[in-house]
Amino acid sequence: MKIEAIDLFYIALPKITRTADGTQDSLVVRVRTDNGLEGWGECDASPLVSMTAYVMPMSHSNVINIREALLGETIDSPEDVIRLRKKAGEYGLDIQQLDHAVAGADIALWDVLGKHLGEPVWKLIGHNVSFKKLPYASVLFGDNPAETRAIADSIVEREFRAAKFGWGPMGRGSLADDIALVQAARDGLGPDEKLLIDAGIIWGDNVDAAYERAVAFADLGVTWLEEPLRTEEVGAYKELSERVRANGVQIGIAGGEGADFYRVADDMMTNAGLDFVQIDVGRIGGITEAKRVADRAHELGIQYVNHTFKSHLSVAASIHVFAGYEEFDLTEYPAGDSALILGLTAPTGVFRDSEGLVQAPDTPGLGVEANLETISQYQRHVKIEIDGAVLFESSQP
């Protein structure tokens, strides 16, 4: 089949707040083929910046837009998707935003290929089985321990068996303040639930500050300390990981959501001493590249985990990536109440079973469907003109 159209939908809640909540807007990408099929994908990135990477005028042979790379191309096999992802990367070699932007198209290509071949994406990318994963409710800290406790209580009520708290006031006060926040989360969850902490790069390159927290949080049974440092501080990460291990501190060091392309993840896995590598399929250039990271993590004995703070389109795409690796048994699962989290794919989604586990589905493609009404309701109408000519204009889904 041939790629006939690539449609871009910028959706957003009416009011965007200045919190670390990535479920407030999205760029949704639809690929349509000449046999009447369509595939869907989602980017975790500024929608407007990413849209322009699909439509901007050529600058030279290494700055050519994604639509130009993909429209009219043939797609009949997994090799075609991999070839086209590579082609888009070559056309957009010098477009920094390329990976964030092309992620949506890459996911949509796997989805439409799965529908075409009648196979789930996890099979197409080389897995033999789709293992169940334990979803952890991924939430932001409350503004103080009491609010954090209330959020933890609500997670238990919703029967999650694991939870991650992140950002908010973490690292903005004293060590004691940070411990009080984590203690509140632990108190709410009870002693047996898995608790993960996301520091939101707050200690920058300060290994001592991060190490102190690692020690204190380990005492509260925290499984991992995520992004204590900035992604690019690979040397500082290494120092931190080695100090944690040398002193027998029982906590993992996690990071990697800032990996915009494969080598950043590989660099962190090889040189930062990570225990968990967290990859956002909507940033790193799609399923094709995320799968490379999962394979490499498997080789290195590092646990691959998805980073996902978007809709169930992204939840589904993320979980297909590492479905077949039994040892990668945790999955980030957005637990907020944004109308985009479930609404974008309602009534389909990646739902928990009776044991509270989730699984990449066996249905063809991603196994979730986009809800056109949600897109229509939340779509922002974008129009870009150059020298008076319309370069791009949003259309109804």
Added chain:
Amino acid sequence: MKIEAIDLFYIALPKITRTADGTQDSLVVRVRTDNGLEGWGECDASPLVSMTAYVMPMSHSNVINIREALLGETIDSPEDVIRLRKKAGEYGLDIQQLDHAVAGADIALWDVLGKHLGEPVWKLIGHNVSFKKLPYASVLFGDNPAETRAIADSIVEREFRAAKFGWGPMGRGSLADDIALVQAARDGLGPDEKLLIDAGIIWGDNVDAAYERAVAFADLGVTWLEEPLRTEEVGAYKELSERVRANGVQIGIAGGEGADFYRVADDMMTNAGLDFVQIDVGRIGGITEAKRVADRAHELGIQYVNHTFKSHLSVAASIHVFAGYEEFDLTEYPAGDSALILGLTAPTGVFRDSEGLVQAPDTPGLGVEANLETISQYQRHVKIEIDGAVLFESSQP
């Protein structure tokens, strides 16, 4: 002084050809302050994609545009520029294009600060002296050896003492074809001129293909083989560099223009075995970040060289970065005939002296001035609307 406005100008030649010629368009950034000064900078990136990073709506607390980060801020010292570069990076933490885009503003901030304090940028960023550098004429290969020879002849006529040939047919035919191209360049330049070869990442991750060329080109007195491999193939680069050294092949391995942020350059310097690291100040996030790479290269004993294929605004910005390092004695110097190369700053520019050398000037700021007529003549008028409201519209300079 306070930052009062950040203006964006997308300029382009009337006809863009599909060659690896980055002098066909540009995003020029002007910063205006409340005391009537203005500074100028240039991005080496898709102009439209980069523009949107200055104006796009907030997605959440880590996707906030560059104008929002900088407008109204105070700038009176080098520390302020560094602080603002960091602030823009934090506001745009999850905008992949951030570094390519903010480069223009960062350069403009150094320029305007220099004008404010009456100092050249090289002094503000910590150099004590501005050493002269040997500029190499940077050109593309002709389509065949005869055309390449003619280009080499023209470089000698223009009295350049060094030249780099890149892209075009290199690596697209046989080993013999590649040697014939380099031989033609050498024949034209004569035996004494410095000759550099840029393979334009053509061998991907194929170390054997790159090594064969390294050996053959060394025999033709080539100083470095640039980008034989893709930027992200750090392991393959390492293998190549080690094989070249182990066998005493007299050629350097160069790379780094694909470094979109500091850690990519650091990763290549630390793990790829480079002899020369080539940094584009208009991609890596400006003078602030490029200077970090130059400092690190100095520590590691790797030669820093600018990558520059834009106007003399970028030539000037690039050379200030490493002005004070005497051992970094080469500088890339665009030698094409695009109206944007000289026109953007005409009649100012970074010109060769009687010895054929260039130098970061002593005049305040960058030492070159933008030519408003050139901008007016080549400006593309961009208008971006969201939900019917104008988000951005180009204005006259």
